[in-house]
Amino acid sequence: MLVVSGAFKILDALWAFKYDDEVSEEVQTVLFENDLASWGWLWLVIGIVLVLAGFAVISGAQWARWVGIVVASVAAILFLPWIYYQPLWTILSVTLAILVVYALATYGGPRIPETPARA
Numbered sequence: 001m002l003v004v005s006g007a008f009k010i011l012d013a014l015w016a017f018k019y020d021d022e023v024s025e026e027v028q029t030v031l032f033e034n035d036l037a038s039w040g041w042l043w044l045v046i047g048i049v050l051v052l053a054g055f056a057v058i059s060g061a062q063w064a065r066w067v068g069i070v071v072a073s074v075a076a077i078l079f080l081p082w083i084y085y086q087p088l089w090t091i092l093s094v095t096l097a098i099l100v101v102y103a104l105a106t107y108g109g110p111r112i113p114e115t116p117a118r119a
Contacts, residue, residue, distance in 0.1 A: 001100045002057060002068050006050025008093055009043045009075060016040030046075050050100075057104070065104045072100040 016036040049071050056064030076097035083090045 001096065001103055002054030002072065003051050005072060005075065005093075005096050005100050006047045006052075006054060008096065009047030009050060011047075012093075013040040013042075013044035013047060016043065042078065046071060046078070050075065068104045069101050072097045072104070076101075 017040045050068065053064045053068040053071060057068055076094045079090055079093045079097070
């Protein structure tokens with residue numbers, strides 16, 4: 001899920017770079033106002049970090065869990081200003097990021113050996 005979320009952010013970045021001149025006047029956000037290229041660079045960096053952390057989680061690195069949790073949380077927060085312009089895509093992206101945080105926080109930790117029950 002972490003890799004898929006990162007791939008979505010990379011696709012968002014490519015969209016922002018492609019339509020920077022055409023859509024910039026229609027988009028008004030608090031951060032970066034109507035500069036889609038700045039959003040594109042931000043999404044590209046977040047997407048690359050999410051993909052790299054996803055592959056590191058698959059290989060079993062514990063640090064990657066925490067990086068994934070932090071970056072997915074930041075991605076969910078940074079995507080919220082877009083709810084007025086792209087509501088469906090925003091809801092999908094934020095939901096995916098929240099599911100990534102939940103999955104990494106719940107199922108990714110080291111196994112704790114069970115102690116035998118005392119009689």
